[in-house]
Amino acid sequence: MVRQAHHALSRVEGRRRDLSEQTLSRVCERQTRDVACTHGVFVRNALPRIAAIEQVREIVTTDTVYMPLERRHPKLRVLSAAPMFADAIRRNYFRQSIGHLVACGDADSV
Numbered sequence: 487m488v489r490q491a492h493h494a495l496s497r498v499e500g501r502r503r504d505l506s507e508q509t510l511s512r513v514c515e516r517q518t519r520d521v522a523c524t525h526g527v528f529v530r531n532a533l534p535r536i537a538a539i540e541q542v543r544e545i546v547t548t549d550t551v552y553m554p555l556e557r558r559h560p561k562l563r564v565l566s567a568a569p570m571f572a573d574a575i576r577r578n579y580f581r582q583s584i585g586h587l588v589a590c591g592d593a594d595s596v
Contacts, residue, residue: 522546526553526564537561 518541526547528536536542537559545559548567558564574584 517541518543520544520546524548525550526562527551528553533557533559533562 545562577584
């Protein structure tokens with residue numbers, strides 16, 4: 487599940503890190519989209535504003551930034567990063583590569 491989430495986050499088009507609400511609206515004009523971010527720092531009511539965009543079907547983030555349950559939107563799905571960190575620690579301990587955990591781009595080429 488975490489590996490799937492990692493690959494989903496790695497395939498985000500354009501790899502743009504700071505996405506304004508206006509830019510997101512333009513991207514979503516033509517079709518339904520899922521929005522993904524690694525660290526969900528939703529400032530200035532960004533989460534409800536993004537969720538209000540009709541074409542945004544789901545917002546996926548990790549639990550690396552705490553968000554109380556009462557602030558979460560129904561469209562928000564929070565994935566645990568713990569299994570990925572555990573895998574990295576285990577692999578590092580056994581002197582194995584952790585490259586697949588941080589690979590960007592096409593997940594199949596890793």
